[in-house]
Amino acid sequence: MSAKPLSGMTGFGRGASEGVFGSVIAEARSVNGKGLDVRLRLPAGLDALEIPLREAVRARFQRGSVTLTLTWNREAAEAAVRIDEARLDAYARAARVLSDQGLAAQASAGELMALKGVILSDDAETVSDETLEALNAAALAAADAALAALQGAREAEGAAMGAVLSGHLDEIGTLTRDAAGLDAASPEAIKARLEAKFNELLPSGLEPERLAQEAAMMAVKADIREELDRLAAHVTEARTLLKAGSPCGRKLDFLSQEFNREANTLCSKSSDPALTRIGLALKAAVDRLREQVQNVE
Incomplete structure (x- = not known):
């Protein structure tokens, strides 16, 4: 099974049909939404199309606020x-x-x-059954064309966002590797900083055994390997979701929250300026990622 295109949630589409009934114009618009909200605006007498039109919207979209408007122009109809x-x-x-x-x-x-x-004036309740059947079929065809155009617009937006999201993930991956390459959180570096601090405060220094114990406790508290491993795993999972396509917006939003949690923990554990700078840069990159994720279906 091929992957579905990544889709955004904003766009516009239009469709039209003509016949003995006149002409029908369908316009579909959508904006961001946590779930799928379908709003229909139908001419008088075409209320019977509400259920099939809602089903047509649900067949194409899973998130976003979608408004579908049908306009019936009867100027061309006989005995209007x-x-x-x-x-x-x-x-x-x-x-x-x-x-x-x-x-x-x-x-x-x-x-x-x-x-x-x-x-x-003739409306859907006064035209003949034959004309009404043609009108309904034309309205559904126009709506389908509008929804298809809307879907294309949302997928075009998704393609643009995919490149942006991939760039944010590249940045997060690079910062994660930079943090892993620092030796500031290594047991040896912690022991050296601790020894220097005690030598500064205690002229007689600290017993080697006590120094080793204190260094071990600090190393445990400052260990960021789990956070870095989870960050790397989240980057891999996010790339998998982008490759699979929409709908993935909710999962990406959850991952962005996890990214933020790990970046916060990394900053709280840091006692080294270089690691703190990387942690703050990570938080900024995650914020940019999360902002874009809100637009993904």
């Missing part, structure tokens, strides 16, 4: 607008009665035409 002559005649008779009784002024043709129900 008509007059209910019976209703107009009834309104006219009622208006004449009121006028003859002096209760109202004579109604003009424009006023009568503006009354509710006089001018009718």
